[in-house]
Amino acid sequence: ETGVTQTPRHLVMGMTNKKSLKCEQHLGHNAMYWYKQSAKKPLELMFVYNFKEQTENNSVPSRFSPECPNSSHLFLHLHTLQPEDSALYLCASSQDLGRGNEQYFGPGTRLTVT
Amino acid sequence: KNQVEQSPQSLIILEGKNCTLQCNYTVSPFSNLRWYKQDTGRGPVSLTIMTFSENTKSNGRYTATLDADTKQSSLHITASQLSDSASYICVVMGHGQNFVFGPGTRLSVLP
Numbered sequence: 420e421t422g423v424t425q426t427p428r429h430l431v432m433g434m435t436n437k438k439s440l441k442c443e444q445h446l447g448h449n450a451m452y453w454y455k456q457s458a459k460k461p462l463e464l465m466f467v468y469n470f471k472e473q474t475e476n477n478s479v480p481s482r483f484s485p486e487c488p489n490s491s492h493l494f495l496h497l498h499t500l501q502p503e504d505s506a507l508y509l510c511a512s513s514q515d516l517g518r519g520n521e522q523y524f525g526p527g528t529r530l531t532v533t
Numbered sequence: 534k535n536q537v538e539q540s541p542q543s544l545i546i547l548e549g550k551n552c553t554l555q556c557n558y559t560v561s562p563f564s565n566l567r568w569y570k571q572d573t574g575r576g577p578v579s580l581t582i583m584t585f586s587e588n589t590k591s592n593g594r595y596t597a598t599l600d601a602d603t604k605q606s607s608l609h610i611t612a613s614q615l616s617d618s619a620s621y622i623c624v625v626m627g628h629g630q631n632f633v634f635g636p637g638t639r640l641s642v643l644p
Contacts (some may be wrong), residue, residue: 432591451640461537461634462577462622475630509576518626519584526578 424445425510431531432500439527440495442510448523450512450516451493453485454509456527460488462509468493469516535560537625537635546614550613556606556623564626568597568608571620571637577600580608580621613642 420446453465468487480506484496486496493510498499499500507527513520537558545554558566565584569577581590581597583606591598594617596609610617621634 427601459636459638460622461625463634464630464632466629472637511576516630519582521579526574529574 423510423512423523425508425525425528427528428526428532429529430484431533432452432497433533434500434502436483436500437496437498439497440508440510440530442489442493442495442525444493444510444512444525446512446523448514451490451510452513452522453493453495454511454524456507457507458506464513466495467516474516489490497530500530502532505530505532529530535625535627535631535633537623537633539621539623539635539636539638541637543639543641545548545643546613546644547617548613548644552613552621552640554608554610554621554640555636557607558604558606558623558633559633560604560625560626560627560631560633562602562628563601564628565623566599566606567598567626568595568606569622569624571622573619605625612639615642615644618642 426441450469455463465479466485471487486494500520509527513522513524540555549636566588567582568580599606620637622637625633629641
């Protein structure tokens, strides 16, 4: 195990629902990331947090709302999603934003929007 | 435009054989290049990180090469095993937190 856990592992939601994805890292890292992996497309970086502060927002639609209450936890709040938002959502962490730092990924949440 | 291309898109080899995966990139400025292995339904796992000055880096049966002049990298897998079946993703880090991911190569190792 990488020390990064994500819940739930699978989620099916309607377009009018509100749900949240949770990520927790047990590695003592200070930086956390949300990625989206759609079928047959490269991973896309969505958000970056460093010491609980958001440092990157890669032009993500406002229906995705991240929250980082502390360095160990990261949430992605979802509301009024579209079917094209169906994807694998991966969380990762690293020691900090140093360029050579390893990123450790969680197993992902498989999201299906109906 | 910052891009990472990988070839082949998919590859099938027999157990015990060697193979080489290719990565070409146009990301600039360049900070480092990473290779990840992603098993189906799992998150990616780092294999190597290479900086500008590194030409070769090994991790067990995995050997990555980097030619920063031609902006090419390769991942060589020696004596493949069934557990090597996965997607292999090349990632180039540019300025700041600009990670550019390749589409991956899907490797299948057959008995």
